[in-house]
Amino acid sequence: MSEAGPETIPPEYRARLAELEGAIAGARDWATALAETVRRLRDAFGKYNWVGIYWVIRHQLVLVAWDGPEPTEHVRIPIGVGICGLAAETGDTVVVPDVSKDPRYLACFPYTRSEIVVPIKRDGRVLGEIDIDSNLLDPFGPEDQTFLEAVAALLAGKYPGD
Numbered sequence: 001m002s003e004a005g006p007e008t009i010p011p012e013y014r015a016r017l018a019e020l021e022g023a024i025a026g027a028r029d030w031a032t033a034l035a036e037t038v039r040r041l042r043d044a045f046g047k048y049n050w051v052g053i054y055w056v057i058r059h060q061l062v063l064v065a066w067d068g069p070e071p072t073e074h075v076r077i078p079i080g081v082g083i084c085g086l087a088a089e090t091g092d093t094v095v096v097p098d099v100s101k102d103p104r105y106l107a108c109f110p111y112t113r114s115e116i117v118v119p120i121k122r123d124g125r126v127l128g129e130i131d132i133d134s135n136l137l138d139p140f141g142p143e144d145q146t147f148l149e150a151v152a153a154l155l156a157g158k159y160p161g162d
């Protein structure tokens with residue numbers, strides 16, 4: 001990923017980011033911040049079909065908030081397993097443009113074609129991650145990565161600590 005900052009993303013992404021910044025800063029507690037984030041992200045762009053936030057709890061990723069048409073069976077994922085586990089292990093954003101071509105992908109929904117997973121980090125440590133599934137093939141560009149990494153940074157800043 002380039003060094004592009006949020007100021008380089010398209011206006012509609014900047015607008016959504018500003019709204020999320022206000023909602024996260026103004027959330028009365030951490031649970032509200034998580035719930036607001038998944039709801040607003042799913043509403044932000046039609047290609048964000050399922051949005052979840054996983055948190056690292058005792059070396060596992062635990063689903064702590066989600067918004068989408070249906071629940072996932074993957075409510076706990078070991079670090080290192082699946083695309084989610086890969087992003088948590090490496091601390092880097094993972095974009096899978098076509099999940100049918102990635103053997104690491106853990107299937108959740110039959111209609112998912114692509115996925116992006118963005119770690120939420122503080123001081124280099126992965127606290128959790130944002131996971132977005134899309135029903136479209138290859139819909140995630142650099143602007144999605146930059147936008148979602150900025151949202152992850154907002155959540156890391158809001159997190160009250162263990």
Ligand code: SME
Pocket residue numbers: 052072074077081082083084085104105106107108115131133
């Ligand atoms: N597809 C993910 C699992 C989580 S579901 O998308 C909600 C993965 O491969 O880790």
